[in-house]
Amino acid sequence: MMEPYEAAVEGALSTLRAARTSLINEISAYPRPISGCDAQFNHLLSDRTRISDAINALQNRPFVPTPRVMEPGAASESR
Incomplete structure (x- = not known):
């Protein structure tokens, strides 16, 4: 079962992906003036x-060191 915060993150990702698709479509349909001089295009x-x-920030899972695993990829110490 998904935790409430995980559902919220998935919802945010879905919304951001939809916004990105919409924006890419808008950029594709934009008239072709001199784009470097067009403030709206920029x-x-x-x-x-x-x-x-x-989107990248929400998808990445940063490494969080713990007393047993201090570096990414290190095996945890068994006692």
């Missing part, structure tokens, strides 16, 4: 990066 690119970073 804003869309910035938002795409922010959304991707948020």
Whole structure:
């Protein structure tokens, strides 16, 4: 069974993925002026990066050292 916070994280990931898809579609349909000079287009690119970073942050599980496992990949000590 999924914990309530895990369900919330999965919901956030789902929402962010939908936002990313919508944003990618908007960028694809954007008219082709000189994009480097277009503030709105640059804003869309910035938002795409922010959304991707948020998805990556929620998907990654950082290593948390404990007294038995001080380094990533180290075997836990048995006593």
